[in-house]
Amino acid sequence: MTIFTLTKLENPTMTLDAREFRDSLGAFATGITVVTTTAPDGAKVGCTANSFSSVSLEPPLVMWAIARNANSFDAFYKAKDFAIHILHSGQEDISRLFATKDADKFGQIDSSEGRAGVPVLNDYSVRFECSTEHLYEGGDHVIIVGRVHEMCNANKEPLGFYKGQYAKIDVSK
Numbered sequence: 001m002t003i004f005t006l007t008k009l010e011n012p013t014m015t016l017d018a019r020e021f022r023d024s025l026g027a028f029a030t031g032i033t034v035v036t037t038t039a040p041d042g043a044k045v046g047c048t049a050n051s052f053s054s055v056s057l058e059p060p061l062v063m064w065a066i067a068r069n070a071n072s073f074d075a076f077y078k079a080k081d082f083a084i085h086i087l088h089s090g091q092e093d094i095s096r097l098f099a100t101k102d103a104d105k106f107g108q109i110d111s112s113e114g115r116a117g118v119p120v121l122n123d124y125s126v127r128f129e130c131s132t133e134h135l136y137e138g139g140d141h142v143i144i145v146g147r148v149h150e151m152c153n154a155n156k157e158p159l160g161f162y163k164g165q166y167a168k169i170d171v172s173k
Contacts, residue, residue, distance in 0.1 A: 029162040034098045036119045037082040039075040044106045044119040047072045048099040060148040065141040081116035081131050088125040088156035125156040
């Protein structure tokens, strides 16, 4: 049996340039999601996020992260339920809309009411309807882990994001 010991590597003289760090992170191609919930006052809330990932198959868990300075932070931090929509390749406009502060987001799209009254987009590649399972501190973000209760897969090509630009993900091969 091999036992691994984790050691903390420190380099106190190393500094990271914030712009270079952000650009380097952008070299990791991601999909784009829109996350929605209902605020405590009943308002529909949504934001664009590319920090989505799977966590566990059993139980079915997914995660995403929200910036503490996001307009919708309080709503998502307090939310018991939310929906994650993986956008398809024809939804750059939806991604941009939900990334805009103070826009009438739900007035410009087709949506309906999903599980637990959460607003859901009617057009998507995949939709997960979740309840909040865990919240974790993550620097200037909070990581939200959700338990998936319902899922719908429309099997459309995903919208990609790479180095600060939308990208087509060729799934034909």
